[in-house]
Amino acid sequence: MLNQKIAIVTGSNRGLGYAISHKLAQIENVRVVMTSRKETEGITAQQTLANQGLEVDFHPLDVTNNASIQQFTSWLQETYGRADILINNAGINPTGDPSEESVLTVQPQKILSTLETNVVAVAQICQALIPLMKAQNYGRIVNVSTEMASFHSIATDFYPLAPSYRLSKIALNGLTVLLAKELYDTNILVNAYSPGWLKTDMGSDNAPFTAEEGAETAIYLATLPEGGPQGKFFAEFRKFGGPIQLNW
Numbered sequence: 001m002l003n004q005k006i007a008i009v010t011g012s013n014r015g016l017g018y019a020i021s022h023k024l025a026q027i028e029n030v031r032v033v034m035t036s037r038k039e040t041e042g043i044t045a046q047q048t049l050a051n052q053g054l055e056v057d058f059h060p061l062d063v064t065n066n067a068s069i070q071q072f073t074s075w076l077q078e079t080y081g082r083a084d085i086l087i088n089n090a091g092i093n094p095t096g097d098p099s100e101e102s103v104l105t106v107q108p109q110k111i112l113s114t115l116e117t118n119v120v121a122v123a124q125i126c127q128a129l130i131p132l133m134k135a136q137n138y139g140r141i142v143n144v145s146t147e148m149a150s151f152h153s154i155a156t157d158f159y160p161l162a163p164s165y166r167l168s169k170i171a172l173n174g175l176t177v178l179l180a181k182e183l184y185d186t187n188i189l190v191n192a193y194s195p196g197w198l199k200t201d202m203g204s205d206n207a208p209f210t211a212e213e214g215a216e217t218a219i220y221l222a223t224l225p226e227g228g229p230q231g232k233f234f235a236e237f238r239k240f241g242g243p244i245q246l247n248w
């Protein structure tokens with residue numbers, strides 16, 4: 001227990017969060033804390049992995065609910081007294097709603113609610129858990145972003161316009177850089193990555209790749225050695241066969 005690293009994954013009841021939890025739990029000395037806002041679904045997901053002999057726990061966490069974040073942090077502190085790895089995976093994507101087809105029709109409320117889940121919640125969770133990381137001078141934070149948020153290619157790429165989603169992930173990328181700037185002299189490494197287009201509820205069955213494939217870069221960033229990359233943006237492994245950085 002003393003040597004165990006505690007890894008927290010948000011939104012781990014399904015999709016990419018579940019796949020990341022599965023892969024992290026297979027690493028020696030990593031104990032995964034799966035979290036979700038839907039308790040029953042979260043417990044079912046946790047039990048599926050526990051039945052495979054993996055070391056996984058579950059605790060409810062609604063990332064947009066400040067009381068839920070505080071309760072979760074208190075529980076984590078009392079139970080383990082530490083937080084080593086944080087995967088900010090939970091996210092929403094209103095693309096598909098006709099109003100999301102143009103910046104001229106997008107609903108301000110939709111922009112705000114997407115920012116709330118995809119960015120503001122990540123900032124709040126980092127505020128809650130980074131003090132625990134600082135106490136151990138160890139932390140690996142992985143923000144799940146998307147290539148659709150790359151300023152380098154946003155003007156010419158072929159992805160849907162998706163204004164609410166893109167704006168939220170652009171802001172998440174910015175948050176990643178700001179956190180890295182503040183943490184530059186610590187052993188707490190924060191990076192973002194694009195998992196690629198995945199067969200999940202969000203990605204649909206038309207996506208070319210599985211959630212397990214999309215989880216690979218998260219595992220790489222969650223297990224970086226001391227002195228590893230800080231404040232960078234990575235692509236999915238599958239595309240390049242290894243850790244390749246994207247332009248912001």
Ligand SMILES: NC(=O)c1ccc[n+]([C@@H]2O[C@H](COP(=O)([O-])OP(=O)(O)OC[C@H]3O[C@@H](n4cnc5c(N)ncnc54)[C@H](OP(=O)(O)O)[C@@H]3O)[C@@H](O)[C@H]2O)c1
Pocket residue numbers: 010011012013014015016017036037038061062063064065088089090091092093117144145146147194195196197198199200201202203204207
């Ligand atoms: N799928 C893709 O092709 C793709 C591509 C690029 C990036 N991503 C990113 O990858 C991440 C995971 O996406 P996915 O494909 O696995 O999507 P998904 O299947 O729709 O899963 C999203 C997860 O986020 C959770 N979530 C949403 N709001 C939450 C909240 N307030 N509190 C706690 N959990 C919340 C959902 O929980 P509920 O079950 O309670 O809704 C669910 O577990 C997202 O950040 C997404 O933007 C996905």
